[in-house]
Amino acid sequence: MKAMILAAGLGTRLKPWTDHHPKALAVVNGKSLVQRNIEYLQQFGISDVLVNVHHFADQIIDAVEKNNGWGSKVTISDETDEVLETGGGLKKAAWYFEGASPFILMNVDILTSLDLGTMIAAHQSSKPLATLAISERKTSRYFLFDNQQNLRGWRNVQTGEEKPAGISTTIPELKQMAFSGIHIIDPSLLTLMERDGKFSMVDVYLDLSARHTILGYDHTGAVLVDVGKPESIIKAEEIFP
Numbered sequence: 247m248k249a250m251i252l253a254a255g256l257g258t259r260l261k262p263w264t265d266h267h268p269k270a271l272a273v274v275n276g277k278s279l280v281q282r283n284i285e286y287l288q289q290f291g292i293s294d295v296l297v298n299v300h301h302f303a304d305q306i307i308d309a310v311e312k313n314n315g316w317g318s319k320v321t322i323s324d325e326t327d328e329v330l331e332t333g334g335g336l337k338k339a340a341w342y343f344e345g346a347s348p349f350i351l352m353n354v355d356i357l358t359s360l361d362l363g364t365m366i367a368a369h370q371s372s373k374p375l376a377t378l379a380i381s382e383r384k385t386s387r388y389f390l391f392d393n394q395q396n397l398r399g400w401r402n403v404q405t406g407e408e409k410p411a412g413i414s415t416t417i418p419e420l421k422q423m424a425f426s427g428i429h430i431i432d433p434s435l436l437t438l439m440e441r442d443g444k445f446s447m448v449d450v451y452l453d454l455s456a457r458h459t460i461l462g463y464d465h466t467g468a469v470l471v472d473v474g475k476p477e478s479i480i481k482a483e484e485i486f487p
Contacts, residue, residue, distance in 0.1 A: 247366070249292050249350035250339055251283055252332055254300035254325045257355075259474040268302040270354045271309060272473065274482045279354050279473060280306065282486065284316045290362045292350060296342045298323040298335045333445040340436040351447070353427035357482050359469035360428065369430040374459040375438075376451065377430040380423035381466040388422035389451075389462065390414065397460040400452055409452050423462055426470055430463075 257269030264272075270280040277285075284295055295318050299306045303326050310320045323339040330338055336351060343349050348369060350362070360379060369377040378397065380389060390399040390413060398420055399413035414420050429447070438458070439450055451460050471482045 247292050247349060248294045248296070248343060248346050249287050249352065250296045250298065250323075250336065250342070251280060251352055251354050252298060252335060253280055253306060253354040254298045254303075254329050254335055255355075256301050256329065257474075260476065263476070264301065266302075268299070268306050269474075270297075270299075270306050271302075272355075272479060274357065274473065274479055274486055278309065279357070280309070281313070281316050282357060283352060283354055284318050284320065286358075287350065287362075288318060290366070293318040294321075295319070296321045296323055296339055297354075298325050298330075298339060300325040300329040328444065331444050332447040333439065333441060333450045334443055336431075336447065337436070337439050337442075340439075343433050343436060346433050348430050348432050351429040351431055355473045356427040357469075357471045357473055357486055358426065358428070358465075360426070360465045361468070362428070365428075365463045365465070366430060368463055369461075372459075372461055373432070374461040375432050375435050375454060376460045377463050378451070378460065379426040379428035379465055380462040381426055381464060381468070381470060383424045383466075383470070385424040387425075389425050389448075390420040390422055391462045392417060392420060395462045395464070397451055397455045397462065399455075400448060423464065426465065427472075 253270035257264035260269050271278045386404045388401050392398050398417055400409040473482050
């Protein structure tokens with residue numbers, strides 16, 4: 247199994263660190279976020295990893311080369327010319343997953359105790375187009391799932407916006423769940439991505455969910471730290487040695 251770590255973002259929430267460094271190299275107890283997630287994937291036998299880069303791309307490339315990928319075979323997808331967001335970044339890297347089995351896509355700034363092996367087993371059992379790690383926690387934007395954990399829509403609770411518009415009135419009893427930034431994706435999804443340029447995987451899933459099975463994997467109770475702000479690094483250092 248292969249994986250892609252999304253590390254091209256500008257990391258604006260981590261300023262002033264990201265005025266001079268990429269978010270992926272923010273340090274938690276002596277290890278960068280990209281190192282921690284490469285080592286996290288290794289725990290589940292995943293050592294072929296692609297990392298996309300944009301903001302201070304050379305610093306990430308140098309770190310990978312100097313540390314020999316921290317024991318993994320790391321390939322770089324260069325988005326120096328334009329950051330493509332999660333969907334555009336994956337589409338640019340689609341060549342890496344051709345002919346592959348299901349693969350992992352994850353954000354570099356997520357640290358978690360989620361048992362990825364169990365999530366992979368669930369995906370392989372149900373064989374959806376994608377499985378999304380989700381949990382019950384407070385956020386401003388949620389995915390909406392039916393009683394069978396099928397993705398049906400999206401909601402911004404601050405603005406009231408829903409996608410598709412009015413979905414909660416069409417399908418009763420939708421449950422809102424926070425997305426954890428970890429996906430397991432069947433490679434057939436890559437041929438179904440009709441958007442081009444810069445776009446989000448959220449919109450890809452919403453495009454496809456009416457015709458394809460996209461499931462949520464509830465890992466409520468597992469540790470999850472979104473290391474997007476300076477104060478969250480302090481929190482992460484209390485949890486991850």
